[in-house]
Amino acid sequence: MELFQLRYFVKLAEVLHFTQAAEACFVSQSGLSQQIKKLEEELGLPLFLRIGKKVQLTEAGSVFLDHARRVLDNVERGVQAVDDLNDLIGGELRIGVTYIFGLLVLPVVELFAQQYPNLKMIVEYGATEPLQNKLLQNELDMVLVISNNEMDTTMHKIPLFTSKLVMAVSKKNELAQHSSFPFKKLHKMRLILPSHGFNSREFLDDLFSKNGIQPKISIELNAIHALLQLVENSNWATIVTEKALKGWDNLQAIELTGVTTERKSYIITIENEYQKKAIGLFIDAFRNLIAT
Numbered sequence: 001m002e003l004f005q006l007r008y009f010v011k012l013a014e015v016l017h018f019t020q021a022a023e024a025c026f027v028s029q030s031g032l033s034q035q036i037k038k039l040e041e042e043l044g045l046p047l048f049l050r051i052g053k054k055v056q057l058t059e060a061g062s063v064f065l066d067h068a069r070r071v072l073d074n075v076e077r078g079v080q081a082v083d084d085l086n087d088l089i090g091g092e093l094r095i096g097v098t099y100i101f102g103l104l105v106l107p108v109v110e111l112f113a114q115q116y117p118n119l120k121m122i123v124e125y126g127a128t129e130p131l132q133n134k135l136l137q138n139e140l141d142m143v144l145v146i147s148n149n150e151m152d153t154t155m156h157k158i159p160l161f162t163s164k165l166v167m168a169v170s171k172k173n174e175l176a177q178h179s180s181f182p183f184k185k186l187h188k189m190r191l192i193l194p195s196h197g198f199n200s201r202e203f204l205d206d207l208f209s210k211n212g213i214q215p216k217i218s219i220e221l222n223a224i225h226a227l228l229q230l231v232e233n234s235n236w237a238t239i240v241t242e243k244a245l246k247g248w249d250n251l252q253a254i255e256l257t258g259v260t261t262e263r264k265s266y267i268i269t270i271e272n273e274y275q276k277k278a279i280g281l282f283i284d285a286f287r288n289l290i291a292t
Contacts, residue, residue, distance in 0.1 A: 003075060005039045006068045008032050009047065013065050016055045073138055093278045094122045096131035096143035098199065099224035100163065100244040100265075105144060108285045112278075119278055128199040135270060141279055144286075146241060146265040147199050158267040158283060161290055165204060165261035166242045166253040168228070173235050176252040183258045187213045192230055192238045195222040200241050207259055 012021040012032070022029040040047050047061035057065065076091075093112070097105050102125065109121050124131070124140065131143040135155070146163060167186075169175045186208075193215075194201045208215055218236070221227040224244060231238050232250050241263075245251055267283055 001039065001042055002035075003072070005035045006072055008035050009039055010065065010068050010072065012036060012048070012055065013057055013061065016057075018055065069138070091118075091276070091278070092120045092122055092141075093276065093282060094124070094140045094142075095282070096124045096126060096134060096140040096145075098128055098131065098143075098145050099125065099194075100146060100200075100241045101144045102224070102244070103247045104243065104290065105286070108282065108289055111285065112282060116278070127197045129197070132268065135268060138270075141276060142267055142269045142282070144265070144267050145199065146263050154271050156269050156271050158269070158287075160265040160267060160287065161243075162262050162264050163241050163243045164263070165200065165239055165256060166245075167237055167256055168231055168240055168245055168248075168251050168253055169237045170232050170234065171250050171252045173237070173252070175237065175254065178254055180255040180257045183207070183256045184211060184213065186215055186239075186256075188216075189237050190216045190218045192219040192221065192227055192236045193217050194224060194227065194240070195220045197222065198224075200239075203261075203263060204239055207261070211259065 008021065008025055008027070011024050012018065015021050015024065018029050018033060022032040025032060036047065043060070043064065045060040046058050047064060049056040049058055095105070095109075105123065109123055112119060113121055124134075128143075128145045128147050131140065131145065132155070134140045135143050144160070167175075167181050167189075175181070193204070196202070196205075207213075219227075219230070221230075224240070227238060228240070228244070228248055228251065230236060232248065239256070242253055243265075245253055267286070269279060269283075
């Protein structure tokens with residue numbers, strides 16, 4: 001049994017398509033099929049059901065998948081550990097960030113790219129829950145999120161800062177004259193809000209429900225940059241985390257009164273016996289940045 005066979009198997013199990021798996025592994029389809037067949041012969045059981053062009057994992061395949069992923073993960077950690085012993089910061093650092101960290105994280109990413117030329121930085125933007133799931137599946141090394149939800153016990157939370165929800169409007173909007181706005185009057189506003197799936201939207205919906213408010217939501221967007229751009233060029237209002245407004249000089253943040261909107265932010269990693277050296281260096285650099 002070879003490591004490359006395990007890589008072929010895991011990729012095929014993920015995409016369930018021989019052609020796509022072969023392309024992802026930079027091998028011919030016949031070559032990938034041949035290696036999967038050899039793996040099945042060695043194990044003595046079929047790993048996939050082949051029904052026409054469709055591919056499905058067998059029960060044996062599902063069981064073997066967890067072990068194959070664990071083997072590949074352990075090999076990757078071993079290589080990384082040896083590199084770290086040689087003070088070589090290389091490999092990949094995969095970071096998941098929610099939208100409020102969009103501009104906050106970029107200076108550290110740029111610094112690392114310059115300081116560690118052998119390190120490949122991969123930054124993925126998304127909503128909190130999908131990013132945490134990718135962390136659990138070892139598809140990310142760390143995630144930066146704002147969340148009040150309970151987390152998996154294998155996750156390690158490193159506190160960053162506290163941020164609150166605010167109403168944001170264009171500085172040309174007459175509401176920009178106000179420093180605060182009662183939360184209970186939001187039912188009178190026509191709002192643009194982040195789509196369901198964003199942690200801030202779930203938190204906001206909970207506040208609406210607890211305060212008996214039925215908001216007038218005219219537009220929902222799952223792209224925060226586009227949402228803020230709409231608000232910047234119109235008389236719309238939105239409710240976002242105050243940190244999301246960094247760099248948006250034409251938007252005015254207005255405090256929401258009558259409710260508590262503060263939430264804590266974290267860097268989240270997985271508790272492992274060995275952790276990439278680049279993870280610790282990035283965490284220290286980012287915490288130093290936000291402290292200044």
